[in-house]
Each structure stands twice: as structure tokens, then as C-alpha cells.
Amino acid sequence: MFGVYPDRVGASLRYLLPFFLISVFLFSLSLPVIAVCHLHRHSVMFTSSDEQRSFMTTLPDANPLPSAFDAHHAPSKQIIENCVHCGFCLPVCPTYVLWNEEMDSPRGRIYLMKLASEGNAAMNPQWVSHFDSCLGCMACMTACPSGVDYGKLIEATRAQIERHHPRTFAEKLHRRFLFAVFTRPDRLRLLRWPLLAYQKSGLQALVRGVGLLQLFPKSVHSMEALMPKLEKYESVPEITPAQGAKRRRVGLLLGCVQREFFPQVNAATARVLAAEGCEVVAPKDQPCCGALMVHAGEETGALALARKTIDAFERANVETIVTNAAGCGSNVKEYGHLLRDDPNYADRAKAFAAKCKDITEVLTELPPRATRNPLRMRVAFHDSCHLQHAQGVRSQPRQLLANIPGIKLTEIPEAAICCGSAGIYNLVQPDAANALGDRKAQLITPLNAEVVATGNPGCLLQLQSSLARQGQVTPVVHTIQLIDASIHSKPQ
Numbered sequence: 369m370f371g372v373y374p375d376r377v378g379a380s381l382r383y384l385l386p387f388f389l390i391s392v393f394l395f396s397l398s399l400p401v402i403a404v405c406h407l408h409r410h411s412v413m414f415t416s417s418d419e420q421r422s423f424m425t426t427l428p429d430a431n432p433l434p435s436a437f438d439a440h441h442a443p444s445k446q447i448i449e450n451c452v453h454c455g456f457c458l459p460v461c462p463t464y465v466l467w468n469e470e471m472d473s474p475r476g477r478i479y480l481m482k483l484a485s486e487g488n489a490a491m492n493p494q495w496v497s498h499f500d501s502c503l504g505c506m507a508c509m510t511a512c513p514s515g516v517d518y519g520k521l522i523e524a525t526r527a528q529i530e531r532h533h534p535r536t537f538a539e540k541l542h543r544r545f546l547f548a549v550f551t552r553p554d555r556l557r558l559l560r561w562p563l564l565a566y567q568k569s570g571l572q573a574l575v576r577g578v579g580l581l582q583l584f585p586k587s588v589h590s591m592e593a594l595m596p597k598l599e600k601y602e603s604v605p606e607i608t609p610a611q612g613a614k615r616r617r618v619g620l621l622l623g624c625v626q627r628e629f630f631p632q633v634n635a636a637t638a639r640v641l642a643a644e645g646c647e648v649v650a651p652k653d654q655p656c657c658g659a660l661m662v663h664a665g666e667e668t669g670a671l672a673l674a675r676k677t678i679d680a681f682e683r684a685n686v687e688t689i690v691t692n693a694a695g696c697g698s699n700v701k702e703y704g705h706l707l708r709d710d711p712n713y714a715d716r717a718k719a720f721a722a723k724c725k726d727i728t729e730v731l732t733e734l735p736p737r738a739t740r741n742p743l744r745m746r747v748a749f750h751d752s753c754h755l756q757h758a759q760g761v762r763s764q765p766r767q768l769l770a771n772i773p774g775i776k777l778t779e780i781p782e783a784a785i786c787c788g789s790a791g792i793y794n795l796v797q798p799d800a801a802n803a804l805g806d807r808k809a810q811l812i813t814p815l816n817a818e819v820v821a822t823g824n825p826g827c828l829l830q831l832q833s834s835l836a837r838q839g840q841v842t843p844v845v846h847t848i849q850l851i852d853a854s855i856h857s858k859p860q
């Protein structure tokens with residue numbers, strides 16, 4: 369029957385084939401997410417502040433319940449009591465800025481911890497939702513005049529939640545999928561080929577152009593929008609010799625997303641360190657450092673990865689361990705706390721953590737030896753939360769960028785507030801993450817920067833996709849890439 373209209377059928381097939389291929393490709397990529405979203409409809413969500421306020425099972429005096437927490441590293445009552453409810457942390461808390469809800473502020477969350485620890489609140493879905501919505505950005509710690517260590521509280525609370533709160537099947541599936549992929553560089557590397565084919569074949573442009581993503585769940589949009597633009601893979605050798613007289617032997621933590629999706633950042637880090645007289649060791653057997661798991665309350669998995677990371681770097685015998693992903697850096701600096709109960713690792717973890725430094729800390733310690741050639745451009749610097757709040761590193765990247773001749777450094781307003789990246793936050797809470805990303809992009813746009821620089825791969829992805837939503841094509845790079853470009857470009 370097709371023989372009657374061979375030309376029309378052929379033309380139709382040519383027209384329909386790309387759509388069929390696109391659909392099959394996206395469908396296969398998003399199967400786990402579709403399952404999650406379908407099942408997610410059955411989970412409890414709170415949409416109004418009245419509902420949020422009414423959830424707590426408050427049982428004053430008469431018959432208090434036992435604490436909702438178990439005895440294994442329950443959130444410290446002493447830290448909870450340090451909070452004097454002053455509210456100085458509220459204006460910098462991204463979720464409070466978005467929703468203006470007390471229970472989605474640091475003060476409110478600490479109060480919820482207190483109620484649960486005293487047996488006056490149950491660990492029910494509503495209670496948990498306020499901790500799931502926290503970005504773990506630690507802006508509240510920087511703002512707090514009483515020195516409340518919210519980082520320790522949220523880490524302990526999340527571990528308790530994962531032990532005691534029955535997540536829905538959908539949530540479990542989603543989390544398992546994310547941890548199974550994003551903590552395994554070998555699996556991320558396998559993803560490079562289909563993603564490269566998707567980008568380089570023009571399929572991505574077509575999919576975005578015809579709005580095909582509108583047919584898929586929101587989580588698929590977020591994942592697709594956050595996809596990095598993949599370039600040729602640049603591997604870092606296990607040993608990069610120092611140029612000139614050796615000043616230090618340093619280890620390089622390669623990360624997971626950084627290693628596979630931003631290999632050019634690791635390559636630039638090794639080149640700059642070598643140019644500054646460091647011998648760089650990048651142990652091939654280093655695993656994921658466990659940052660994503662720690663920040664999500666997956667304690668057992670995080671401990672196993674921390675032990676393996678320590679083993680790998682002990683064998684490398686280095687003086688300093690250099691990190692260039694702020695989320696990883698803040699995690700490895702806390703290994704002493706994480707492994708405090710392990711008699712085989714407690715001391716080794718402290719020694720390991722004491723050696724860890726962000727690349728910008730290392731470079732400001734070493735008086736520059738390599739010549740910086742001019743880069744004539746206007747650069748907006750974005751503080752990653754895990755660099756500025758969790759590690760207290762603010763001045764170093766600015767100082768290094770300002771020392772590059774020709775660079776005009778400009779500040780982004782609301783620097784203390786998160787861009788919405790926060791580990792896997794932009795994959796599990798896409799609405800809040802997009803709202804924060806859009807807010808940040810709207811603050812960057814009027815600066816007319818030619819480049820945005822930052823110190824974390826998550827921020828890089830988040831800013832790129834947020835700027836793209838605003839129709840901006842401003843490139844976003846890691847700070848070290850500008851330093852590398854300055855050292856290794858030809859003098860102008």
C-alpha cells in the first residue's frame with residue numbers, strides 16, 4: 369500500500385524519524401526519573417504555611433514522647449541551645465528569602481530539631497520536608513553572631529532522617545539512582561559517549577528548539593538543562609613534575625563530576641601548580657570523597673568512601689592535598705569529625721584533613737613564580753557557598769584574580785546567598801533551585817561581565833543553565849582556568 373505514495377511516505381518518514389529517535393533517546397535517559405515522578409505524586413507535600421505550622425505534634429509537659437532521634441550522634445543539644453533566636457541568619461537563608469516561612473529558616477529548623485529531640489515533634493513527612501528543603505549552604509553559620517554550628521546539626525539530623533524516616537519508594541529510587549551515578553567516576557565516564565553524541569549530533573539543539581522537553585517531567589528538564597557542554601577529555605597524569613626547583617609535593621583530589629565533566633579544570637589545576645613549582649600527584653585509585661553522601665545523610669556510604677580516600681592519599685605521601693571543587697573541599701576538611709569513632713582512622717583522618725586546602729589557598733601561600741600575562745576582560749566572581757561559608761575562603765580567589773593584569777573584577781550582589789546548586793539539590797528540588805538560579809542570573813546580567821568565575825563545578829553548571837534561561841551566553845569558568853590562561857597564554 370505504501371508503494372502508491374512512495375515519495376510522500378519517504379518524506380514523512382524523514383520528517384518523523386528524528387522525532388522518533390529523540391523520543392527514544394530521552395525516554396531511555398529519563399526512565400528512572402519518570403518512575404520517581406509518577407510515584408512522587410503519592411507522597412505528602414505541604415503547600416501552605418498553615419499546613420506547615422499545624423504539622424507538629426506538640427505535647428507539652430503531660431506525656432512527652434521519647435526523643436525522635438537515636439543516641440548515635442543525635443543533633444547536639446548544646447549546639448541547639450546556643451541559638452538565641454536573634455534571627456540574624458534569616459536574611460541570608462535562601463529558603464527563607466524565597467518563601468518567608470519561619471520553619472524554612474535556620475532558626476525554625478533548629479527549633480524543629482529541639483522539639484524532636486525533646487519528644488515534642490514526630491519525625492513525620494512534614495517535619496522532614498523542612499530539612500529536605502535546606503540547601504546546606506551554611507550561609508546561616510557565617511551570619512550567626514552566636515557561633516551556632518548549624519553544619520554539625522544538619523549533618524546529624526539528616527543522618528537520623530535517613531535511618532528513621534521511611535522514604536517513599538519513589539524517593540528511595542531517585543536517591544539510589546543519583547548516588548549510584550554521581551559518586552562513581554567510572555559510571556559518569558560511560559555517560560560521556562551518549563551525552564557527547566546527543567550534543568554534537570545537533571539533537572540537543574533540535575530537542576530544545578522544538579520544545580520536546582515540555583512533554584517530560586520537570587526533573588528531566590532540570591537534568592537536561594544542567595548538562596555540561598562536554599569537550600575533549602583531558603586526563604591528569606598520575607605525576608606532574610614541578611617546573612624549576614621543587615617547592616612542594618602536593619596531591620590533587622580529582623572529584624567525580626569535576627573529573628568526568630570538567631576534566632579541563634583538573635588539567636588547568638595541575639598545570640598551574642606545576643608552573644608554581646609543585647610536584648603534583650593525582651592517585652589513580654582515589655574514589656569519590658563522599659561529599660554528596662555526607663551532605664544527604666548517607667553516613668555509612670560516606671564513611672566507606674572517606675576511608676578509601678585516606679588510604680589512597682597516604683600511599684601518595686604528599687605534604688598538601690589540593691581540592692578544586694568546593695563541595696569536596698569542605699567535606700575532606702571535616703574527615704576528622706566524620707571518622708571520629710573509628711579507632712583505625714580517627715587520627716589518620718585528622719592528619720589527612722589538616723593537609724587539605726583549596727587551590728586558591730595553596731596559591732596565595734606560594735609567592736607567585738610563574739609570570740601572569742594580561743587577560744583583558746571584565747570578570748564577575750561568584751562565591752561558592754562551600755568555599756565562602758563552609759571553608760571561610762573568600763579573599764584568596766579575589767586576590768589571585770585581581771593579580772592578573774588586565775582583569776577588572778566585579779562583585780555580584782547578594783554574594784552570601786546560594787545560587788541553588790548545593791550538591792544534588794538542583795536535581796531533587798528543581799523549583800527552589802531554579803528560583804534561586806534565576807535570582808542570581810538576574811543579578812549577574814546587569815554587570816556586563818565577559819566571564820563569570822567560580823570555584824565549584826556544581827555552581828558552574830547551575831549558573832550556566834540559569835544564565836541561559838535569561839538568554840545570556842556569558843561563559844562560566846573555574847577561577848583556576850583564568851589563572852592558567854594568564855600563565856600559559858602568549859603575552860599580549
Ligand code: SF4
Nearest residue numbers: 461502503505506508
Ligand atoms: S544551610 Fe542554608 S538553606 Fe539551610 S538553614 Fe542555613 S542558610 Fe538556610
Ligand code: SF4
Nearest residue numbers: 451452454455457512
Ligand atoms: S543567627 Fe544564630 S543565634 Fe540567631 S537565630 Fe540564627 S542560628 Fe540562632
